Amino acid sequence: MRPGTGRRLGKDDHAALIRWAVECAEHVLPFFVAACPADLRPRAALDAGLRWAAGEIGMTVLRSAALAAHAAARAAEVPAAEAAARASGHAAGVAQVPGHARRAAESALKAATAAGGPDAGAIERAWQFRRLPANLRSVATLSSQNARARNS
Helix, strand or coil: CCCCCCCCCCHHHHHHHHHHHHHHHHHHHHHHHHCCCCHHHHHHHHHHHHHHHHHCCCCHHHHHHHHHHHHHHHCCCCCCHHHHHHHHHHHCCCCCCCCCHHHHHHHHHHHHHHHHHHHHHHHHHHCCCCCCHHHHHHHHHCCCHHHHHHHE
């Protein structure tokens, strides 16, 4: 469902939303990899999200991968790594709940901010906004985020 609209996303928009959420999570995944190089669960969740969007796997496999990424987040001891893994789990979760795109972006923003401070967070927010298709902005971003990104 599109938050606040009561309408379902079309298949193409849903797939585009997943790809954007995956892109956001991939952008900060290096923070997780630096802290937990042997843990492949967040990467696997992102791959599962893309495979679901392409129609290659079902929801059960995808959900397991998303939950595994969240488990990796709980195991991470570095805040930027934790947030990056959480972004991966939420990105995969967009398949089941499109609103998880916001959470993926928010977690990526937290990872960037934890790693580089408020300026890095502002740069991340603007980066995310530039990549988000205009027709999906009401689904994936908060109105305050839209305004801040346009002004960045």
